[in-house]
Amino acid sequence: MLGGDQEPGNYYVGVDVGTGSVRAALVDQRGILLAFADQPINQWEPQFNHHEQSSEDIWAACCVVTKQVVQGIDVNQIRGLGFDATCSLVVLDKQFRPLPVNHEGDAHRNIIMWLDHRAVSQVRRINETKHSVLQFVGGVMSVEMQAPKLLWLKENLRETCWDKAGHFFDLPDFLSWKATGVTARSLCSLVCKWTYSAEKGWDDSFWKMIGLEDFVADNYNKIGNQVLPPGASLGNGLTPEAAKDLGLPAGIAVAASLIDAHAGGLGVIGADVRGYGLACEGQPVTSRLAVICGTSSCHMGISKDPIFVPGVWGPYFSAMVPGFWLNEGGQSVTGKLIDHMVQGHAAFPELQAKATARCQSVYAYLNSHLDLIKKAQPVGFLTVDLHVWPDFHGNRSPLADLTLKGMVTGLKLSQDLDDLAILYLATVQAIAFGTRLIIEAMEAGGHSISTLFLCGGLSKNPLFVQMHADITGMPVVLSQEVESVLVGAAILGACASGDFASVQEAMARMSKVGKVVFPRLEDKSLHQNSFLRTSFQTIPESAETCSTGIINPHPTSAPPA
Ligand SMILES: Nc1ncnc2c1ncn2[C@@H]1O[C@H](COP(=O)(O)OP(=O)(O)O)[C@@H](O)[C@H]1O
Ligand SMILES: O=C(CO)[C@H](O)[C@H](O)COP(=O)(O)O
Known part of the structure; x- marks a missing residue:
């Protein structure tokens, strides 16, 4: 339902698919949330460390929440739509139908979730190759990334899944495909979870070395050979079918998407901090660390030059803020x-x-x-x-x-x-x-961080926020909009609509400081x-x-x- 400030203007819809729920917001050009809706989503754990979801369930939840946030407004004021989601692996056959990722053969469960740790043996073997692409994931590939999960599918579900598969999507890219029919992938997901390089593209030798030479032979058709920067406008925008599902006008701009933590980063890191007495005032944005705290916590720090931090993912070029390198630290469960x-x-x-x-x-x-x-x-x-x-x-x-x-x-x-x-x-x-x-590992690697910007469900917990300030000794900035990840998704939609010249401009206009929590020394x-x-x-x-x-x-x- 529409609430708050209702000035006429341009609106954007942001959709955020977290681990536990799907959220949508109607956001204006100043980054103010005019309407919000959320809906829980199903998860299955058929065996210990196997975590699965359904892409049909998730799309249906996206439709429910989007319809709710645009209820009662003139939908012609909506200029753009942006998605972010967890970096879970979606598997579809050649006709784009769901395929099972489980021994039970249940095709409804066609997503291996990001926190799934089934591919332990596969990731151990991948790391033993010591291939040079591993330098760009902190030196060690995580079992939560896509290559080990793909290898697991090939080795364990050859007939029921692997041989029939036509498309492997990161969940954010699945959503943008569903909305537009365009299979192009976001640079964010491919760089951060699939070993793609913004500068060099795919590395054939890596896929051959780990036993997934199938992708090379196929010219990467199944995992993405068209790559767009986050916020780029996709195809002809929202298809008539998706428009009907979502309750939005056909043809509105839809953005190449982001992983959820990265959308949170866009939603908080560019705010104007003047007047709050923060050390990062007047300093480069590289002195800020965005910490997105939901089911997990992700620590997003950017730099002008690549920084290699052992055990911290990246450096990833242009995966969050265009033109900047990103290092992503993380805690799998918080x-x-x-x-x-x-x-x-x-x-x-x-x-x-x-x-x-x-x-x-x-x-x-x-x-x-x-x-x-x-x-x-x-x-x-x-x-x-x-x-x-x-x-x-x-x-x-x-x-x-x-x-x-x-x-x-x-x-x-x-x-x-x-x-x-x-x-x-x-x-x-x-x-x-x-x-x-x-933070200490990132600083030892060359980052210089003075201020934390927290968002996600845990940032609603004052004890969690104060303890982060006290224990790190750094002030914590909370955004004006509690649902800052959705502001990040809306920034994507705003960029795709052409209303802002760049992601940086949209960030500066749409992310705002709400409150600062200082450490109790x-x-x-x-x-x-x-x-x-x-x-x-x-x-x-x-x-x-x-x-x-x-x-x-x-x-x-x-x-x-
Ligand atoms: N008001 C709140 N107070 C304390 N903790 C909260 C609050 N709201 C959410 N959380 C915690 O935040 C976590 C979920 O955050 P959320 O960002 O919704 O996760 P996700 O994006 O992974 O679905 C849960 O562990 C929940 O307990
Ligand atoms: O690896 C990720 C980001 O790079 C995952 O998407 C993330 O950790 C899961 O997010 P959330 O805890 O917000 O559901």
Whole structure:
């Protein structure tokens, strides 16, 4: 439904497909959200570490939310449409029909999700090749990228999937194809997840070396041989069929899309920060780090020249902001980890009942409960002897080790609501320490970061935001629009419409500062001690400590696969 400021003008629709839900927004030229809608999407986990979705379900959800946000407005004012989505792998046959990615042969489940870790053996073999393309993914390919998943399909579902496949899409590119009928891929998805180089294109020798020479023989037809920069206008715009599905006029501009974290980056990183007392004021945009915190967290830092950071993805040219190199650090589970710790605790039913009685979310309740039990001490003091190592789904950055597991030290026999609240706090802190490790690795590689720009579902949690400020020692900027990832998607639509000359111009006009959270420096030594204690309790004996107190469990070499 339409709400807020209703000045006439040009509107854009942004659609954001996250892990757990699809969101859409109607956004104006100033980046203000006039309407918002969301809808959860199905996920299947048929086996441990196998995570699947359905492209038909996702498209249907996109249609529902888009129709909702344009209800009641003159659709002729809508100038452009932009999509972003998780970097999940969509498989279609030669007639564009879904193919099964599972042993059960269920074609409805035709997406291997980004967090799927089935291709462990495949990624180990890919990393053993030490092929030069690996330099551009932080030195180690992640099991969450597309090459190992494709190899898994070839080796495990040859007849039911691989031999019948006509098209392998990254989810953002599937959505833009669905809207326009154009199979061109976005430079963002191909560079970040498929080893494509913005400068050199595909590297035949890589695909031959890993056993996927089929793509070379086919001239990359199935994975993309037409590549467009994010925000470029696709074909003749929205097809009549998709227009009917989405409730939009046929022919409006549709943009080449972005991965969700990258859309979040566009939505926050270009804001005008004058007057907030931030160190990044008057400094190049390269001093800003966008952190997109949803199911996972992604740490997006840009640079004028390529920077190689072991264990941090990239450098990727023009994959987010045109003309800039991107490094992407990440934590595979953050929101999902917090949900897992809280929902799995013995006191969760009590928490749920109490939060419901107060009409609060469980997180708002836990935050106020922590305020009650902390008494006169700083909240961080509550976790002096309880520590979490957050790699429950492996470590994406900077250790790049999918075999790492999670850990909790300092548990007692009691399992009441206080214990749950403190475990929740320790989990949030562990995630913030993970961000600090990533920042320190990026700075050691050559980045110079002074300010964090947070967005995504977890940025709605004030404790999460404050802990990131306190533990990194950096101010955190929150955008005026909480749903900044959708602003990023709308920026794409605005660029495709031709209303802005460049992505940079659209970013500067449409992303805006809402609030700044500064670090509480009085808690700094407490967090430093906690950081060291956590690390020493959890690292293997072979690890060594660097001068900052960061632990490197793999001291002699690049991180293992
Ligand atoms: N208001 C809130 N307070 C605390 N946590 C929140 C809030 N809203 C969302 N979250 C957390 O954010 C995560 C989901 O973020 P979201 O950006 O929607 O994820 P995704 O894009 O991966 O679907 C969940 O773990 C959820 O618990
Ligand atoms: O790898 C990614 C970005 O490069 C994934 O798309 C991302 O980690 C999943 O996003 P979210 O946690 O927001 O659902």
